[in-house]
Amino acid sequence: MTKLIFFVFILTAVNMFSQSLITPLQKSDYKKITSHSELSQFIKEVDDKSDLIKSEVLTKSVEGRELFAVYFSKDGFGKDESKIKVLIFAQQHGNEQSGKEGALLLINELLKPKNQYLFDKIDFVLVPQMNPDGSEKNQRRNGNSMDLNRNHLILTEPETIGLHKLFNKYLFEVTMDVHEYAPYGETYKEYGYRHNNDEELGVNTNINIDEKIRTMQKKVYLPYIEKYFEDRNFSYFEYSPGGPPEIDYIRHSTFDINDGRQSLGIQNTFSFIQEGLNGKDVFIDNIKHRAEGQMTGMLGLLEFAYNHKDEIKNLVKTEREKLISNNVSGKVAIQLDHFSDGSKLELPLLSYYSNKDTVITVSDYRPIVKSIYDVVRPKGYLVPKSLKEIVDWADRHELTYSDYKKSDDDKIEQYFISGIDSMDFERDIIVNPTVEVDPIKNDLVEADYIFIPVNQLRNNMIVIALEPKSELGLVTYKQFEHLLKKGEIFPILRLVN
Ligand SMILES: [Zn+2]
DSSP states (O other): OHHHHHHHHHHHHHHHHHHHOOOHHHHTTTOSOOOHHHHHHHHHHHHHHOSSEEEEEEEEOTTSOEEEEEEEOSSSTTTOTTSEEEEEEEOSSTTOHHHHHHHHHHHHHHHSGGGGGGGGTEEEEEEOOSOHHHHHTTOSSOTTSOOGGGOTTTOOSHHHHHHHHHHHHHOOSEEEEEEEEOOOOHHHHHHTEEOOOSEEEEOOOOTTSOHHHHHHIIIIIHHHHHHHHHHTTOOEEEOOOBOOTTTSOEESSOOOSSSTTHHHHTTTOEEEEEEEEOOSSSTTTTHHHHHHHHHHHHHHHHHHHHHTHHHHHHHHHHHHHHHHTTOSOSEEEEEEEEEOOSOOEEEEEEETTTOOEEEEEESSEEOEEEEEEEEEOOSEEEEETTOHHHHHHHHHTTOOOEEOOOOTTOOEEEEEEEEEEEEEETTEEEEEEEEEEEEEOSOOOGGGEEEEESOSTTHHHHHHHHOTTOTTSGGGSTTTGGGOOTTSBOSSEEEOO
């Protein structure tokens, strides 16, 4: 009798628990996208109900809305160093709603008893909504009309600054940035086919990122997640922008380091981008399947991190230590391009004519990234204190730097900008200055400069950001293009030893 009452009590408790944990989207029967206030309310509720979860306000958006970080940990986040730290963030683009909805579904999923084992080995942070201002208007950009996913290098927006502060605090080994891709554009429509995969996944492609990390992502993670999606009835393909085939080349996503994936990847993080299929006509279109697809990819990443905890932790630790001790390649690739390796790509597409899935063989397929211009890695950079915009930039990235202290052995180089040309960068036209490198006599007034050494975690990022010929550098942004003046000396100097 007592047993029976207890059993009924448990059943009721489980039922109450699961009923209360329904996301706003589920509550609307998948008919209404979750608003920022509903999201805030839901996060407060799960925080109150579960000991596993603690939420905090990460930062506020341009228009003053909270960005929430939801921490999942069994024994206090970051306390147990043997755990692997995973960060997933969604909806940097406000019109990509399924990332946020999938993230909220993930919270429910992770509270189920069957998934509790994950937190024996994982400390996890979820930022379900990076761009609440954009989301409320269903627009891509934030309240300052900035594209957050092009902002991770210049780091001018409160939303991206908040995310990097969080990353810097815990130095997550595994990260994923969740997006949607929209394949319905005119060029593909005219071509007659479009992408139709529920989920596409991109790995780190910038070749300055450690090769072992990139290889494990490509050779171990991608086959794993392909099967994971297919076992759960979601179609999947590696993220493959460009094209349409026969009109332009197909590649594997950008090597730029200004996005959520590569800006963390360049610090030798096991970092990904997930792209779910966007709604066709209205953003609510097929939202249940889309949100579940996004959630499935996030859960798959957590299960992988659980199963490969030591391998990933050791790899990331070793490769990050090399950045910090500057025990890395003497060269940094600052201009890159996509190249063929002779292979053809079998690309799954949906035919606009037959409305059936088909496979197109792509001949102009360029899966390999190679350097087309390297610089010798210096010891660091001398930045005039009068260039407040660069000093502030270093502060936003929490870079280590100091006042410059002159030494007799210091060898310093400066760039003379002899011309300003342009070059193709993934079908955009960007500046490409011609430069002459001159060694200079060290008669600098040391009090005028700060010294940013490269021997820190953002080693590669510093070089890529500050070199004038870098096609991914600060000078390619309008906020910093004034640093590049034809016929003048580039104000940032290289301390070569
Ligand atoms: Zn996006």
